[in-house]
Amino acid sequence: MLDTATVGFIGGGNMGEALIRGILQAGLLAPERLVVFDVSRERLEHLEGAYGVVRAETLSACAQASQVIIVAVKPQNMGEVLESMAPSTPHRPLVISIAAGVPIQTIEAALPQGIPVIRVMPNTPALVQQGASALARGTHAEDTHMEAALTLFRSVGIAHELDEKLLDAVTGLSGSGPAYVLHFLESLTDGGVLMGIPRPVARDLVVQTVMGTARMILETGRHPSQLKDMVTSPGGTTIHGLEVLEKEGVRGAIMGAVRAATERSKALGG
Numbered sequence: 001m002l003d004t005a006t007v008g009f010i011g012g013g014n015m016g017e018a019l020i021r022g023i024l025q026a027g028l029l030a031p032e033r034l035v036v037f038d039v040s041r042e043r044l045e046h047l048e049g050a051y052g053v054v055r056a057e058t059l060s061a062c063a064q065a066s067q068v069i070i071v072a073v074k075p076q077n078m079g080e081v082l083e084s085m086a087p088s089t090p091h092r093p094l095v096i097s098i099a100a101g102v103p104i105q106t107i108e109a110a111l112p113q114g115i116p117v118i119r120v121m122p123n124t125p126a127l128v129q130q131g132a133s134a135l136a137r138g139t140h141a142e143d144t145h146m147e148a149a150l151t152l153f154r155s156v157g158i159a160h161e162l163d164e165k166l167l168d169a170v171t172g173l174s175g176s177g178p179a180y181v182l183h184f185l186e187s188l189t190d191g192g193v194l195m196g197i198p199r200p201v202a203r204d205l206v207v208q209t210v211m212g213t214a215r216m217i218l219e220t221g222r223h224p225s226q227l228k229d230m231v232t233s234p235g236g237t238t239i240h241g242l243e244v245l246e247k248e249g250v251r252g253a254i255m256g257a258v259r260a261a262t263e264r265s266k267a268l269g270g
């Protein structure tokens with residue numbers, strides 16, 4: 001269904017822009033096939049200028065022009081957006097929501113009966129085609145709808161179909177995950193600076209270490225603990241560093257972060 005579809009974005013903030021940029025860079029759709037509406041004129045001007053996408057003057061115009069509508073507003077704005085969108089959907093577009101925590105049932109209830117809905121949890125590395133998304137289908141979403149949605153999100157990274165009951169956990173894991181990785185990356189860089197390495201060099205070393213380690217997992221298929229053992233000489237430097245991480249409870253803290261974010265996602269759904 002993507003071959004001929006116009007894809008509309010309602011909300012062109014951080015995540016909307018990451019998806020637009022990723023889809024264009026991947027060459028999946030030409031900019032004329034992407035229509036965007038945002039209440040912020042500044043955002044609309046930026047997206048039109050930076051990417052050449054089509055700007056819609058109203059939410060209804062965006063919805064009416066699109067066979068696939070990606071709703072990318074904050075969970076708190078979902079109610080008003082769905083209410084304004086509902087009368088503009090007689091053509092039964094596929095509605096894709098990326099709002100954290102908002103259940104498919106809530107979206108379906110706000111739209112006319114029979115509209116296909118897919119709930120997705122993507123993440124910001126979609127901006128550079130390295131996103132990670134999980135998708136769950138609503139009552140009226142058929143295979144063709146899921147295939148179109150998977151194609152869209154796979155153009156900006158990896159995507160898995162999952163049962164909706166796991167989407168809050170995905171939000172806490174990979175949805176929020178880039179922030180945890182960046183927190184770690186920043187702390188590691190500060191560690192280098194603390195030990196006297198110039199910040200730009202420390203940053204470069206850290207970014208490559210994180211990227212190289214992730215690729216090593218993917219390309220060797222080995223378990224992280226096996227790869228960790230390869231770095232860790234008996235009585236060497238690494239084991240002394242690891243002892244501090246274990247004493248400080250970093251592993252438990254990270255697991256706790258995923259739990260807290262998952263619970264917050266559930267709470268956002270009401």
Ligand SMILES: NC(=O)C1=CN([C@@H]2O[C@H](COP(=O)(O)OP(=O)(O)OC[C@H]3O[C@@H](n4cnc5c(N)ncnc54)[C@H](O)[C@@H]3O)[C@@H](O)[C@H]2O)C=CC1
Pocket residue numbers: 010011012013014015016037038039040043059072073074075077080081098099100121122123124175176
């Ligand atoms: N930022 C992230 O890492 C991720 C965000 N999400 C979800 O994506 C959604 C958007 O998040 P962000 O892009 O980070 O937020 P954002 O605040 O950067 O973007 C939201 C955009 O929606 C616009 N907006 C607000 N009300 C509107 C309306 N009535 N009609 C049209 N546009 C409207 C705002 O002007 C803003 O540009 C949220 O629901 C969030 O849960 C999902 C995965 C990752």
Ligand SMILES: O=C(O)[C@@H]1CCC=N1
Pocket residue numbers: 100171175176
């Ligand atoms: O923090 C948030 O609510 C959004 C959802 C996942 C990532 N950012």
